[in-house]
Amino acid sequence: MNKLLGLHHITAIAADAQQNYDFYSKVLGLRLVKKTVNFDDPKTYHFYFGNEVGTPGGILTFFPWANVSRGKNGAGMATEIGYSVPKGSLNFWKARFEKLNVHHDIGGERFGEKHVAFQDPDGLRLNLIEAKQKDERKGWETAELKVDVAIKGFHSVTLTLNRIKATATILTEVFGYKQVEQDDNLFRYQTDAVENAAIVDLLEMPHAQRGLNSAGTNHHVAFRVKDEETLMDFREKIAARGLYVTDKINRDYFFSIYFREPGGVLFEIATDNPGFATDETVENLGSSLQLPDQYKPMRDEIEKGLPELQIK
Ligand code: ZN
Numbered sequence: 001m002n003k004l005l006g007l008h009h010i011t012a013i014a015a016d017a018q019q020n021y022d023f024y025s026k027v028l029g030l031r032l033v034k035k036t037v038n039f040d041d042p043k044t045y046h047f048y049f050g051n052e053v054g055t056p057g058g059i060l061t062f063f064p065w066a067n068v069s070r071g072k073n074g075a076g077m078a079t080e081i082g083y084s085v086p087k088g089s090l091n092f093w094k095a096r097f098e099k100l101n102v103h104h105d106i107g108g109e110r111f112g113e114k115h116v117a118f119q120d121p122d123g124l125r126l127n128l129i130e131a132k133q134k135d136e137r138k139g140w141e142t143a144e145l146k147v148d149v150a151i152k153g154f155h156s157v158t159l160t161l162n163r164i165k166a167t168a169t170i171l172t173e174v175f176g177y178k179q180v181e182q183d184d185n186l187f188r189y190q191t192d193a194v195e196n197a198a199i200v201d202l203l204e205m206p207h208a209q210r211g212l213n214s215a216g217t218n219h220h221v222a223f224r225v226k227d228e229e230t231l232m233d234f235r236e237k238i239a240a241r242g243l244y245v246t247d248k249i250n251r252d253y254f255f256s257i258y259f260r261e262p263g264g265v266l267f268e269i270a271t272d273n274p275g276f277a278t279d280e281t282v283e284n285l286g287s288s289l290q291l292p293d294q295y296k297p298m299r300d301e302i303e304k305g306l307p308e309l310q311i312k
Contacts, residue, residue: 002225002226002229002230002233003176003191003193003225003230004174004175004176004191004193004223004224004225004234004269005056005057005191005193005194005223005224005225005226005272006057006154006191006193006194006196006197006198006199006223006224007056007057007154007157007197007198007221007222007223007224008056008057008059008222008223008224008225008254008268008269008270009048009056009059009060009061009222009270010059010060010061010078010081010154010157010218010220010221010222011060011061011062011063011218011219011220011222012060012061012062012063012081012124012216012217012218012219013062013063013064013065013068013071013122013213013214013215013216013217013218013219014062014063014064014065014120014122014124014215014216015064015065015066015067015068015070015122015215015216016064016066016121016307017045017047017064017066017306017307017309018307018308018309018310019121019122020047020062020064020120020121020122021047021309021311023120023121024047024049024060024062024120025049025142026142027096027100027102028049028151029139029140029141029142029144029145029150029151030049030050030051030060030140030151031049031050031051031052031054031140031285031286032047032048032049032285032286032311033048033049033050033051033052033053033054033059033276033285033286034046034047034048034054034253034276034285034286034290035047035048035286035287035288035289035290035309035311036048036252036289036290036291036292037289037291037295037302037306038063039251039252039292041063042291042295042298042302042305043302043305043306044063044064044065044306045062045063045064045306045307045309046061046062046063047061047062047064048060048061048253048276048286049061049062050140050153051137051138051139051140051152051153052138052140052282052285053275053276053277053282053285054253054275054276054285055137055153056197056224056254056270056272057137057153057154057194057196057197057224058083058137058151058152058153058154058197060081063219064307065215066307068214068215069214069215070122070123070214070215070216071211071212071213071214071215071216071217072209072211072212072214072217073125073160073211073217074160074208074209074210074211074212075160075161075162075205075208075209075210075211075263075264076160076161076162076210076211076263076264076265077159077160077210077211077213077217077218077264077265078157078158078159078160078218078220078221078265079125079158079159079160079203079211079217079218080117080125080126080127080157080158080201081124081125081126081127081154081157081158081218082115082126082127082129082154082155082156082157082158082199082201083126083127083128083129083151083152083153083154083155084129084130084131084135084137084151084152084153084154084155084196084197085128085129085130085139085149085150085151085152086130086139086147086148086149086150086152087130088130088148089128089130089148089149090107090114090115090116090128090130092149093116093128093149094106094107094116097116097118102118102119103118103119104116104117104118104119105117105118110129110183110186110201111132111181111183111188112132113129113130113131113132113155114129114130115127115128115129115130116128119216120216122215122216123215123216124216124217124218127155128151129155129156131155131196133195133196133198134195135152135153135155135195135196136195137152137153137196138150138152139151139152139153152196153196153197154196154197155196155197155199156188156197156199156200156201157199157200157201157218157221158200158201158202158203159200159201159202159203159221159263159265160203160205160208160211161202161203161204161205161263161264161265162204162205162206162207162208162263163204163206163263164187164202164204164263166261166262166263167202167261167262167263167265168187168189168202169262170241170261170262170267171189171200171202172189174234174237174238174241175191175223176191176193177189177190177191177200178190178191178192185203185204185205186201186202186203186204187201187202187203187204188200188201188202189201189202194224197224210264219266220258220265220266220267220268221265221266221267221268222256222267222268222269222270223267223268223269223270224269224270224271224272225269225270225271225272226271226272226273227271227272227273228248228255228271228273230271231248231255231256231257231269231270231271232248234257234269235248235257235269238257238259243259243260243261243262244259244260245257245258245259246258246259251270252278252279252290252292253274253275253276253278254270254271254272254273254274254275255270255271255273256268256269256270256271257269286311287311289302289303289306
């Protein structure tokens with residue numbers, strides 16, 4: 001009851017909007033479930049990629065800032081996004097990455113799970129993982145990527161930290177995670193509140209420099225709760241630890257609070273409600289630019305200020 005339900009979405013920074021769209025929709029086969037603008041900066045798109053309806057636990061979102069410089073991974077940042085893929089699909093993905101010139105490694109194993117790590121065109125680090133845990137989530141199908149290989153949603157996120165202790169305390173004492181594995185300086189935390197998107201890996205690197213948040217790096221990690229009442233319960237728990245936490249913010253497709261955890265990573269908690277099928281039908285998700293109420297009167301101006309985008 002009223003638990004934190006693993007990951008909700010992860011938001012990262014990209015440079016070129018078209019390149020970003022092409023990579024996530026065509027190469028990875030995710031569905032663009034919402035094309036809107038950055039609510040705090042309407043000259044910038046905000047893309048949401050996920051499965052058919054954009055189920056929480058598998059939503060990757062981007063702010064593509066044209067001509068922005070490359071960021072740098074480092075401490076105080078989410079440094080790898082782990083996606084769950086069907087068992088036996090990694091060879092297919094490796095061959096696909098080779099064919100499409102996607103920068104990737106030869107594959108490996110972490111805590112008994114096989115994976116292939118790769119990077120998007122901006123250098124954002126991602127990983128395809130064959131999860132030990134049962135994962136019955138159905139990926140979005142495209143002409144080239146059927147359900148036997150399609151990405152199912154998040155498996156995990158990795159945070160790089162100078163010291164893990166304070167961050168681990170938030171995960172365990174506030175979010176309900178438990179440490180389940182450790183290998184040298186890599187610590188795995190997992191919640192049993194959900195089956196999937198339930199893992200946060202903490203990588204402790206005492207001498208790592210702080211990351212630089214720009215293209216090719218993650219901006220924040222959002223955790224999931226059922227509804228606004230639960231959201232406000234968590235807000236109280238976070239504030240009680242003396243951390244600054246924002247008021248509830250309406251993001252149109254969910255309600256959110258934000259706080260910077262003591263290790264430096266920007267955390268968000270977001271609700272399941274109302275979801276993405278509020279301003280367009282499930283069938284039409286992502287097909288046209290959606291604007292929040294405050295920007296609707298400025299649609300013409302906003303559309304003119306956004307880079308052109310070829311969808312499909
Ligand atoms: Zn967010």
